[in-house]
Amino acid sequence: MSDDTQSRSRRSLIKSMVFIPMGVAGAAGAVRALQPAHAADANAPEGKPNDYIPSFFNANEWKFLGAAVDRLIPHDEHGPGAIESGVLEFLDRHMQTPYAAGDIWYMQGPYLKAAPEFGYQGKLALRDIIRVGIRAFDGYVSSQNPGKVFGDLDKKAQEDLLKAAEKGELKFEDISSKLFFSNLLTEVRNGYFADPKHGGNKNMGAWKMIGYPGMRADYLDWVEVRDKPYPIGPVDLSGRRA
Amino acid sequence: MSIVKNKVDAVIVGAGWTGAIMAKELTDAGLSVVILERGPDRDTQPDFAYPRVVDELEGSVHRKYLQSLAKETVTARHSVNDVAVPYRQMGSFKPGTGVGGAGSHWSGAHFRALPEDFTVRSNLEQRYGKKFIPANMTVQDFPVSYDELEPHFEHFEYVCGTSGKAGMLNGQVSEGGNPFEGSRKKEYPLGPNPNYLGAEWFYKAAKEKGYHAFPIPASNASGVYTNPYGCQMGPCNACGFCSDYGCLNYSKASPNICIFPVLKGRKNFEMRTLAQVLKVNLTGDKKKATGVTYLDAQGRETEQPADLVLLCAFSLFNVHMMLVSGIGKPYDPATRTGTVGRNYSYQNLNRVVMFYDQSVHANGFIGIGGGGATFDDLNGNRNDSAKTGYIGGGIIWARQPGAGPVRGIQTEPGVPNWGSAWKKGVKDSFLHSFYYEVQGSCMSYDDAYLDLDPTYKDAFGRPLLRMTFDWHDNEIKASQYLVEKATDMCKVLGPKAMKGDAKKDGSHYNITQYQSTHTCGGAIMGSDPKTSALNRYLQSWDVSNVFAPGANAFPQNNGYNPTGMVGALTYWAATAIRELYLKNPGPLVQA
Numbered sequence: 140m141s142d143d144t145q146s147r148s149r150r151s152l153i154k155s156m157v158f159i160p161m162g163v164a165g166a167a168g169a170v171r172a173l174q175p176a177h178a179a180d181a182n183a184p185e186g187k188p189n190d191y192i193p194s195f196f197n198a199n200e201w202k203f204l205g206a207a208v209d210r211l212i213p214h215d216e217h218g219p220g221a222i223e224s225g226v227l228e229f230l231d232r233h234m235q236t237p238y239a240a241g242d243i244w245y246m247q248g249p250y251l252k253a254a255p256e257f258g259y260q261g262k263l264a265l266r267d268i269i270r271v272g273i274r275a276f277d278g279y280v281s282s283q284n285p286g287k288v289f290g291d292l293d294k295k296a297q298e299d300l301l302k303a304a305e306k307g308e309l310k311f312e313d314i315s316s317k318l319f320f321s322n323l324l325t326e327v328r329n330g331y332f333a334d335p336k337h338g339g340n341k342n343m344g345a346w347k348m349i350g351y352p353g354m355r356a357d358y359l360d361w362v363e364v365r366d367k368p369y370p371i372g373p374v375d376l377s378g379r380r381a
Numbered sequence: 382m383s384i385v386k387n388k389v390d391a392v393i394v395g396a397g398w399t400g401a402i403m404a405k406e407l408t409d410a411g412l413s414v415v416i417l418e419r420g421p422d423r424d425t426q427p428d429f430a431y432p433r434v435v436d437e438l439e440g441s442v443h444r445k446y447l448q449s450l451a452k453e454t455v456t457a458r459h460s461v462n463d464v465a466v467p468y469r470q471m472g473s474f475k476p477g478t479g480v481g482g483a484g485s486h487w488s489g490a491h492f493r494a495l496p497e498d499f500t501v502r503s504n505l506e507q508r509y510g511k512k513f514i515p516a517n518m519t520v521q522d523f524p525v526s527y528d529e530l531e532p533h534f535e536h537f538e539y540v541c542g543t544s545g546k547a548g549m550l551n552g553q554v555s556e557g558g559n560p561f562e563g564s565r566k567k568e569y570p571l572g573p574n575p576n577y578l579g580a581e582w583f584y585k586a587a588k589e590k591g592y593h594a595f596p597i598p599a600s601n602a603s604g605v606y607t608n609p610y611g612c613q614m615g616p617c618n619a620c621g622f623c624s625d626y627g628c629l630n631y632s633k634a635s636p637n638i639c640i641f642p643v644l645k646g647r648k649n650f651e652m653r654t655l656a657q658v659l660k661v662n663l664t665g666d667k668k669k670a671t672g673v674t675y676l677d678a679q680g681r682e683t684e685q686p687a688d689l690v691l692l693c694a695f696s697l698f699n700v701h702m703m704l705v706s707g708i709g710k711p712y713d714p715a716t717r718t719g720t721v722g723r724n725y726s727y728q729n730l731n732r733v734v735m736f737y738d739q740s741v742h743a744n745g746f747i748g749i750g751g752g753g754a755t756f757d758d759l760n761g762n763r764n765d766s767a768k769t770g771y772i773g774g775g776i777i778w779a780r781q782p783g784a785g786p787v788r789g790i791q792t793e794p795g796v797p798n799w800g801s802a803w804k805k806g807v808k809d810s811f812l813h814s815f816y817y818e819v820q821g822s823c824m825s826y827d828d829a830y831l832d833l834d835p836t837y838k839d840a841f842g843r844p845l846l847r848m849t850f851d852w853h854d855n856e857i858k859a860s861q862y863l864v865e866k867a868t869d870m871c872k873v874l875g876p877k878a879m880k881g882d883a884k885k886d887g888s889h890y891n892i893t894q895y896q897s898t899h900t901c902g903g904a905i906m907g908s909d910p911k912t913s914a915l916n917r918y919l920q921s922w923d924v925s926n927v928f929a930p931g932a933n934a935f936p937q938n939n940g941y942n943p944t945g946m947v948g949a950l951t952y953w954a955a956t957a958i959r960e961l962y963l964k965n966p967g968p969l970v971q972a
Contacts, residue, residue, distance in 0.1 A: 210799075210800070211799040211800070212799065212800075212803075212804065213800065213801055213804075215801045215804065217801065217804040217805050217808055218804060218808065236443070238442065238443045241451070242449070242451060243443070243444055243447075243449045243450055243451055243471070244450060244451060244469050244470050245450045245451055245454045245467045245468065245469040245470075246451060246469070247467070247837065247838065249836065251464060251466050253464075253466040254459075254889070255891075255893075256459075256889050256890060256891040256892060256893065257457060257466050257468075257892055257893070258468075258469060258470055258472060258892060258893040259469060259470060260466050260467075260469065298800070301799075305798070324798060324799055327799075328786075328787075329438060329442060329787055332437075332785075332786035332787045333436075333437060333438040333442075333787050334436055334437070334438065336436075337438050345786065346786070348804070348808055349786060349790070349807055349808050349811040349812070350808075350811060350812045351746055351785065351786055351811065352746060354432050354435050354436075356431060356432070356435045356618070356620035356621065356622060356629065357618045357619075357620055358618065358619040358620065358621065358744075358746070358747040359575075359616070359617070359618045359619050361619075361744065361747060362575045362576070362577050362619050362747055362749070363575050363576065363577075363581075364742070365578060365581075365742060366742075367742070368742055368812065369742070369744060369812075376432050376433065376435075376436060378432075
């Protein structure tokens with residue numbers, strides 16, 4: 140909070156430095172000046188995150204995520220919540236990347252049981268861990284509360300269930316609740332903190348909350364400054380400032 | 382049917398540091414050289430260009446600049462009696478791919494080994510007697526000395542524009558550097574980088590504890606620099622995207638900016654990217670290599686005949702290539718015979734995090750990969766193993782390669798992983814915490830080794846490399862000792878909270894947590910062909926026209942980062958090829 144106030148008052152005093160790299164012998168033509176992050180008014184709304192229409196998740200999954208994501212990173216006095224930050228949009232888009240399809244994971248079998256020190260040894264790629272996990276979670280809730288799914292429960296009950304899943308205490312048929320929870324939490328955090336270009340972190344709200352200058356990537360003038368907070372607010376990959 | 386290319390003098394597998402150095406040295410000598418690189422071509426422009434390169438999701442989650450484990454990985458197990466399972470997701474170590482290899486996404490910490498790191502076994506025997514070394518510990522002396530490598534250490538530092546401060550210059554202590562280092566003939570090419578808060582405080586705490594802190598030698602240029610090849614570097618702007626990322630700024634030394642620009646115009650040099658080498662081809666008696674077989678960018682099986690084959694892949698994959706090609710005899714832990722795969726070692730890394738209130742601006746988002754401070758008071762011969770109860774040594778350092786929130790935010794003990802309390806936790810700590818790390822040596826043992834997995838295959842149908850490795854009591858004791866020293870030191874700095882992670886008694890190697898990409902050994906250099914795969918010139922004892930430079934050659938690992946040593950060893954081997962081998966091709970050391 141105090142960081143934000145400070146940064147706004149100092150923003151006009153200090154301009155972002157733009158470093159022009161040295162040429163490399165024999166490759167001079169390949170070098171061009173780095174593009175500065177162009178100023179734009181980032182406080183202008185970027186559309187309502189809730190208007191996003193999912194293309195990966197179905198309606199049931201969307202309902203689960205709408206509730207779970209809000210419990211994991213709620214709106215509060217510390218900063219924006221995951222929902223208003225667009226984390227749902229991030230999740231839907233991220234599940235459609237090669238990464239979520241297991242593109243850089245070794246996916247061949249056999250799938251043997253191993254000690255936790257060897258990591259996940261199952262055959263589900265990330266997007267399937269999330270999908271199978273949601274279905275299993277809702278199935279579990281329905282078995283305990285006929286006619287209801289996770290999204291129908293009150294916040295306290297949802298939190299208690301997520302805590303139980305985090306510890307692996309919920310027993311699902313198709314997937315470990317702990318595995319599902321840890322992957323979901325990682326993705327929610329990724330969406331909350333990654334550059335807005337990926338769909339979350341609208342208006343760089345998460346960066347403002349923690350005081351991260353974002354994608355400035357140029358701090359030589361601040362390495363040895365000790366007595367005051369970094370003065371400029373964040374900038375994102377597209378050059379917007381906040 | 383294979384495509385057969387025209388024969389070249391030398392074929393190099395991999396375009397990282399070792400491949401680039403070999404290509405430079407051998408084309409200088411007039412040889413025709415082809416590099417086969419499994420990954421894509423990469424250069425500062427356009428691949429590492431700002432701003433896209435600093436996307437944390439692409440760099441540190443999608444691992445854009447690292448190798449895809451879907452194609453090649455390893456399996457791992459703790460002991461010979463276990464069934465190994467695949468390293469399915471990137472965790473403990475991060476091999477690179479593409480032009481530059483791990484040399485483009487490293488941090489830049491650029492150490493020389495200590496003189497005593499070259500003589501581990503004889504040094505221990507001399508200090509404590511022959512019985513002191515446990516029977517299962519297979520440490521060996523390097524078959525080369527610090528003095529022999531000194532000119533090569535120096536040259537590699539000058540190629541990289543290493544920024545630091547000499548501590549021992551021509552036998553004289555030089556104020557401000559490391560008084561325990563081996564003597565060097567020249568000062569570093571550039572002075573040290575500026576200190577971020579954690580590094581500045583490190584000097585304060587170290588002084589109070591009587592340690593001799595010095596700037597970490599960093600191949601992150603502290604000023605404008607032109608290397609001996611005419612390649613230019615610009616001053617590091619502390620962007621905070623070193624580890625996992627290519628440098629956007631011509632500041633972090635890499636094969637891409639320090640060596641390849643010189644090679645690109647050479648008529649006797651060719652780089653083929655997206656060229657996946659499958660095996661080294663051998664003559665029927667397995668005593669000579671005739672070239673390599675690879676899949677070209679279109680997936681066509683292609684043969685590249687060559688007089689010399691240089692294995693310049695990441696250390697683990699050099700060993701893999703030797704095993705799948707039938708070079709040398711695989712190590713058998715039951716009989717302790719065979720050489721390829723033996724003495725696999727790692728690095729013993731642990732961290733202590735310090736948390737402060739809002740008045741302390743630690744600014745962890747600022748980063749200079751190799752910058753910071755360290756000391757050698759607990760490393761090398763300063764460790765009295767009779768007193769501390771462990772063999773080896775280590776360093777404590779303040780190093781801040783830069784952190785962003787996707788890469789993870791450390792929170793104070795007791796902070797939950799989600800919800801409002803987590804939000805408060807990350808908000809409190811992000812700008813106001815920093816860490817020191819303990820980087821310990823890792824000895825080699827008769828039951829820590831590499832071989833081929835009996836079950837799992839890579840995307841090309843070859844057996845995966847199997848890693849059998851676990852922590853031994855010696856390294857666990859070292860971790861506890863060094864973390865305790867680090868914690869004592871941190872207390873001087875009065876944090877409101879601390880978090881430390883010394884290894885607990887009986888704890889096992891956890892491949893899911895990033896520790897270090899310093900995987901060492903497996904095809905080690907030595908003076909006895911019964912206990913080493915390579916001779917003192919990194920030449921295969923068994924196939925004399927194959928050389929395998931890399932950290933695979935370390936008989937055990939010391940407390941430092943390996944890159945400085947890897948570069949020096951590669952220049953040493955290249956010099957031997959130029960001055961000895963080419964005049965009289967064949968074994969440079971008689972078995």
